Amino acid sequence: MSHRIALILMAAGDSTRFCASANISLKKQWLRVGDMPLWQKVAQDLSETYPFCQIFITASESDFLYMQTISPFCVIKGGNTRAQSLRNALKFVEADFVLVSDVARWDIDKAVCERLFACLDNPDFACAVPFVSVPDTTFYQGAYLAREDIKLVQTPQLSHTQTLKQALDSKDFSDESSAMHALGKRIDFVQGSAKLSKLTLGEDLHNSNLLPPSKESFCASGFDVHAFEEGKPMVLGGIEIASPIGFKAHSDGDVVLHALSDAILGGMCAGDIGQWFPDTSKEFKGADSKKLLTYIYTYARSVGFEVRYVDITIMAQIPKIAPYKQRIQESIAALLGLPKARVSIKATTTESLGFIGRKEGVAVSATATLGYIQWDSILR
Structure with missing residues (x-):
């Protein structure tokens, strides 16, 4: 693999929904997996999918100094939105391409990452994203939708760095692909994975295989x-x-x-x-x-x-x-x-x-x- 790719892990959220649903003050990115916080585990697992030339983790203002103290990776202070946190991190990216993922999608599927990296062979590559199909009948605003036309987009997402910076200039977007699409760029879709389901609420942990925290x-x-x-x-x-x-x-x-x-x-x-x-x-x-x-x-x-x-x-x-x-x-x-x-x-x-x-x-x-x-x- 000869492409220069940077990795950005988004971990600057305040975990409001998770904390409220679980009635706990512990933020999801700080769930301990053994003796490691979840954000560090996810970054480490992602780092094993490709020889990234740069690795960044975004942190909230309240977590920034502490994460800097204990993180083996470079920590960037995030903003008030996901898009602003991403802009902050992109300022430091020197690589031609950047893989962006969210700490909430903690169960990394290496095969999905490999499918994303394979898209770099496309001569006009701009952005590649994983998706999963909708298995259920879908009803929206008084009509049934053709579920085969619906894609649930996941992260990590791979983008051309300079194009992504340009795409994020105009406004906030919920992810990289929507920003690229608004710029008129082609999106390459690859098969995603159920493993990449988001950890949003406390109940999402019920059937997870996350290792429990260390008792030390x-x-x-x-x-x-x-x-x-x-x-x-x-x-x-x-x-x-x-x-x-x-x-x-x-x-x-x-x-x-x-x-x-x-x-x-x-x-x-x-x-x-x-x-x-x-x-x-x-x-x-x-x-x-x-x-x-x-x-x-x-x-x-x-x-x-x-x-x-x-x-x-x-x-x-x-x-x-x-x-x-x-x-x-x-x-x-x-x-x-x-x-x-x-x-x-x-x-x-x-x-x-x-x-x-x-x-x-x-x-x-x-x-x-x-x-x-x-x-x-x-x-x-």
């Missing part, structure tokens, strides 16, 4: 320190502590929730709280750390993780933590949707040693145990 766990730690500052309220673990001093911080200074947030991010390999909520941003000035932790926890679930256990050690000479331990435990359990039995709160002094012993501030060490959401037991 991930343990990560977080650590944070804040100095005292007079005239500010003191907040630890999401509750206000009776104290004449608070913490010097850009946010509310809740050192407990900051350490816990870092532990959760560490379990995901998603950086640290400073990257997510930089202290250079006015947006987070005086921010409520409960809201910051809730954002991280919600995001973790949307990309396939669940928090299973947390263990926190608060190192403070002052204030005395013992009177507040139960309330802190209850606060964190509520924030993470965990039973109290899975939230451990410990406290210690440093025997008057160091900055803690000199009553200059508080340090917290947090450990979080994460695992993949076992979607197969929920959705099958």
Whole structure:
């Protein structure tokens, strides 16, 4: 095979229909297949169908930085529509041809791909798409249609790169073939496959052969320190502590929730709280750390993780933590949707040693145990 072909996998959708139908916050592209997110599995399976010279995956704005961190492929920030996401990715395509597919069509059929690639032998090739026929009688707007004339178009779709860029200039289209058709280009149709049915709703998983998620766990730690500052309220673990001093911080200074947030991010390999909520941003000035932790926890679930256990050690000479331990435990359990039995709160002094012993501030060490959401037991 001598043609230079790039691959673009569309994975920037928000999975609204899937999440709503399954009553779950986990986006379909983040279903774990073993220990791999679905978008990575689909990209890997597609990469085995041809020696692509470039491989791109589109990501939503909220997923972009995280996917960049963990993806073995080049990640492109998507747009508000599929067409805009595709335009963004096409800017980086240097190959003569481009194969575009959707993460929702996860069960790759290599034979279909080979039929698409064979179309490149046509001298006036512009676009090739797979299709399946309609098996049922079809009725539309008061009349029966000839079902043999109806084609259900699938992805992946293969296009001439420059022609596709031109076709997408005018407006948004639902796929590449409709854009090419609007430009007056010939579409080559090849036989598709039932394997390429879309994963749209939670019920579509009932009869799928997707491997279940790995049951392994991930343990990560977080650590944070804040100095005292007079005239500010003191907040630890999401509750206000009776104290004449608070913490010097850009946010509310809740050192407990900051350490816990870092532990959760560490379990995901998603950086640290400073990257997510930089202290250079006015947006987070005086921010409520409960809201910051809730954002991280919600995001973790949307990309396939669940928090299973947390263990926190608060190192403070002052204030005395013992009177507040139960309330802190209850606060964190509520924030993470965990039973109290899975939230451990410990406290210690440093025997008057160091900055803690000199009553200059508080340090917290947090450990979080994460695992993949076992979607197969929920959705099958």
